[in-house]
Amino acid sequence: MVSGSSDQSFFLHQIQQKHLMDEYLRQTYGQSRSDQMDTSETSLPTFLADESKIKLESQTEEETSTICSVCNDEASGRHYGAFTCFGCKGFFRRTVRANKVYTCRYEKQCQIDKVGRNICRSCRFRKCLEVGMEPDAIRPDRDKTGRQKNPRKSTTSISSCKSSHDIEEDRKSPVSSSSSHTGSVDDNLQSHCETMAPSSAALSQRDLILGTLLQIEKICAEITDDPKLQSSPQGINELHDIVLRPSLLGERSPLNYDATSVVFGADDLCGGIRRLVIMAIDYVNTLKPIADVCVEEKVILVRSFVSSFIVLTTVQKNVVEGKAEKILLPNGCYIDSSTYLSSLFASCQRDLSWLDLKFTSIKDNIVEKLNVTFDRLRLVDQEIVCLKALMALDPNVAGLSENTSNVLNIARESVQNALYLYLAERYPLNEAVARFGKILMLLPNIAKTGALLSMTLQLGRDLRPDAKLLDLFSV
Known part of the structure; x- marks a missing residue:
């Protein structure tokens, strides 16, 4: 082993090369490389703090109600039994009403979050069910009841044209679903929302x-x-x-x-x-x-x-x-x-x-x-x-x-x-x-x-x- 003075000289020799890295890490994690963590309790990087709280801390119902249970985006309210955003609500409703069946290409282990929720529809629908969304809560005649200022075009004729073996596999890009249902206003809206640019x-x-x-x-x-x-x-x-x-x-x-x-x-x-x-x-x-x-x-x-x-x-x-x-x-x-x-x-x-x-x-x-x-x-x-x-x-x-x-x-x-x-x-x-x-x-x-x-x-x-x-x- 080297002497104490050699150790000091060694680290002095490296400090200039690591200084710029410390600045990056301070901006990213809120502390420098030299700041040591408490080994009894690992501190989380600050740029991940919000996500870590969602995953690692217990929350009250009031707190969780602001987060979509499926993708962690901002929730718009309780839909079909769970707090979700409009995007996941619409995706779940269309999937159930059209009796769609998806197949995952990645062994059913896809990460479903705000960024990657469109990567795999199979895993997204499965997570909808896991967080408590109820297919039975969807009213089959929802679009035909109540007074509507701008009534939608009936999709009965479109649905009747589908073959009985119409099983959709998740082998295409998630946005391709919008083009296969051009008669639905909701599908066009979903396509628009899901292709919006990420936040700043x-x-x-x-x-x-x-x-x-x-x-x-x-x-x-x-x-x-x-x-x-x-x-x-x-x-x-x-x-x-x-x-x-x-x-x-x-x-x-x-x-x-x-x-x-x-x-x-x-x-x-x-x-x-x-x-x-x-x-x-x-x-x-x-x-x-x-x-x-x-x-x-x-x-x-x-x-x-x-x-x-x-x-x-x-x-x-x-x-x-x-x-x-x-x-x-x-x-x-x-x-x-x-x-x-x-x-x-x-x-x-x-x-x-x-x-x-x-x-x-x-x-x-x-x-x-x-x-x-x-x-x-x-x-x-x-x-x-x-x-x-x-x-x-x-x-x-x-x-x-x-x-x-x-x-x-x-x-x-x-x-x-x-x-x-x-x-x-x-x-x-x-x-x-x-x-x-x-x-x-x-x-x-x-x-x-x-x-x-x-x-x-x-x-x-x-x-x-x-x-x-x-x-x-x-x-």
Whole structure:
């Protein structure tokens, strides 16, 4: 371990590089990166405070009556047994009256809120039922009773033209339903309401989130160590030390993706992986709310996240540098189809063919699948940083406290909403929804390759005695 004076010099060396990040985090969360949370009670980011209160605090009926029970938008009153907005009221009424049947494309796990309520009609209708909306409360003759200043055109003839097997699957954009019922004034109104631009507050929150994530990415890529302050990794007995001071694991050398030479030996491969691990730890130490959790939970999150981080960062650089046929490492080396572990660890006296098979699977997943998919989607920086944050902010990791899981879940949903709003502003609604789904579907593919990487490293841990580095990879 380094001396106290060396510790002070180290942090003084980093303060200029982190100052700008602190300013972003103050604006976004109401406190700086250096403000530490009380480990007994996790504080919630201020830009998520309203949403967290809805989800985590008990409310009186008077308070909940102002919020739509389905999508958390502003409620207009009690409709069909639950407090809802006009949009969800109209959606529920039309669905019941037309006997529509929807099918979810995403395993019935879609997030229904003010931003994403139009993504899946199946999950939206199911949530209507879950919050207590009663189909029997809808009067079938409602449009034909009472005095109406502007009576609506009867839809009986339209309904009679429908075939008996008219089952609508949720395979089209949500706005397409309005065009299939042109005779209904309500459907036209619903189409207008659901395609309105988000509020300025939502857009402001989106910009803050994206701006913060982009700045975190920049800091983690540019932060380096002063060689004079570099300490020896010998004598480290706890992962806690490494997570709090990642430079103890190795030097934060400048990132170099020039790919000037193929990986020649074990030192090249292990050095590249080590640098990526350090960058992953820097990332979780800078990203709130993870930066504020206790060190024990931070270690848990690092171990669950580091392999996926390595895969995503590597694929990102492969595509950006225009070398999708290779796997680039941050030390200027690259891996190609001719690279095998048995050749890198030639001094080993045992058969490594079984490890070569694992290593080949990792290479194939990255080069033939992920590189190709990322290159086809042409992901921009805003989409990449959201994808990376969604991986890190995993509330379902085993070993986390309930409070931490709740905070991570709220933060993750906010990043998800920011990503959707970003796409909705740049693409037609149909394309935005489709692209949003494609980006989210990258997460399991990245996690699968990351798990294979962790397994391969653990199986070959006796090839390179580096216990603390390998202990950061969970299996």
